[in-house]
Amino acid sequence: MHPWIADRTTTFDASGIRRVFDLAAKLKDPINLSIGQPDFDVPTEVQDAAIEAIRSGKNAYSPTQGIAPLRAALKAEIAAKYPHEDRDVFVSSGTSGGLMLAMMAMVNPGDEVIYLDPYFVMYPALLKMCGGVPVPIDSYPDFQLDPDKIETAITPRTKMILVNSPGNPTGVTATEEQLEAVAKIAAKHNIALLSDEIYSQFCYDGPYASPAKHNDQTIVIDGFSKSHAMTGWRVGYVHGPSEIIATMLKIQQYSFVCSPQPAQWGALRAMEVNLSGHIDDYRQKRDLIAGELADYYEFTRPGGAFYLFAKAPIDSGERFVEQAIEKGLLIIPGKIFSDKDSHFRISFAAPNETLHKGIEVLKQLAKS
Structure with a gap:
C-alpha cells in the first residue's frame, strides 16, 4: 500500500456493484436489471424550474442549510x-x-450501530470511516424487522439503530407495529434512531410508516433522488432534533458546503408534482416480476422500493x-449487501x- 494512504481506507472495499459493472463491460446490449434508479426521466416541470434558476443567476452557493423556500416547504410538510x-x-x-453527516455527527470510535443484514452497501463503509463498529442483524430468510433481535443486540457501546424501510436490497417494508416497537426500544435505551426513508414514496400495499411517529428523537433522511429520478442532482434532506441538525450542518459547512443551488429550486418544484402515476407503474412492475418468478425462486414479495432479493438456485449468489x-443479464450478487453469498x-x-x-x-437459469 502507498505510504500516504490513510489506514481508515483499508477497513472497507470499493463498491462491489462497480465490479459487477466492470464484469459486464464487454456485453454489447445487456438486459440491465441492476441499476438502482428509476427508468423514468426527471419530470419536465422540475427540469424547467432548474433551468429557470440557472438562467436567472441562482448559481452561487446556497446557505448551507438550503434555500429558504425549499426549507420552508419541507418544514411545513414535516x-x-x-x-x-x-x-x-x-x-x-x-x-x-x-448519511455521512449523520455518522460523523453522532458516531464516536468504538460506538456500535445496529442495522439489518442485508443492508445498503454504504452503511458499514461509512461507519468504519468514523471508527464505528457495525452490528449487522441477520434478517434471513424473510428480511423482517424483528424488534426482539434488535433489543438483544444492544450493549453498553450501542449508539445507534439504523433502519431502512422500504429496504435496499430486499424491497421489504416494515410494518407500523415493527417500527413502533423499535422506536420505543431506542427511546427506552436512549439510543439514536436513524431512519433512511429514501424509498418512502415507493410503497405498494399500504401507506408509508415512519418510526418518527413513535419517537420524537428520530433522525430521518429522505430526498428526491429516487422519487423524482433526480439521482444526479444531489438533493436530500434530514430532519430531527435541532441540536443534532445543527451539528450536522456544522460538518456540512466544512465538507459538502451545500446542495447544488439550481437543483434545490428544481426540488422545490418537485414537491408539487403528483407521482401517483409512476408509483402505480412500479406497483405493476413489482406484480409482474414477483408473479412471473414465484414458481422459480424463493423470495419475500417486496412491499416497496424497486428491488427483489431472490435466493440463487445454486450454492453461490x-x-x-x-x-x-x-x-x-445484468443483476447484482447478494453478498455485496450481506455477509451471506446466497442471494441476488x-x-x-x-x-x-x-x-x-x-x-x-x-x-x-432456474431450469438448468
Missing part, C-alpha cells in the same frame, strides 16, 4: 406529519451526504450472477420489455 416540539430540517447533498451475465438482487426499475427479457433468462 410538521404536518410530526408535530414535535423540537424538529428542524436542512437540505443535504443527497441522502448519501445526509455470486456464481449465479456470473452465469446470468454470460447470458446477457434484481432491480425492476426498467422498461417492461427489459423486464420480460430478464424474466425469461431467469426462468431458463
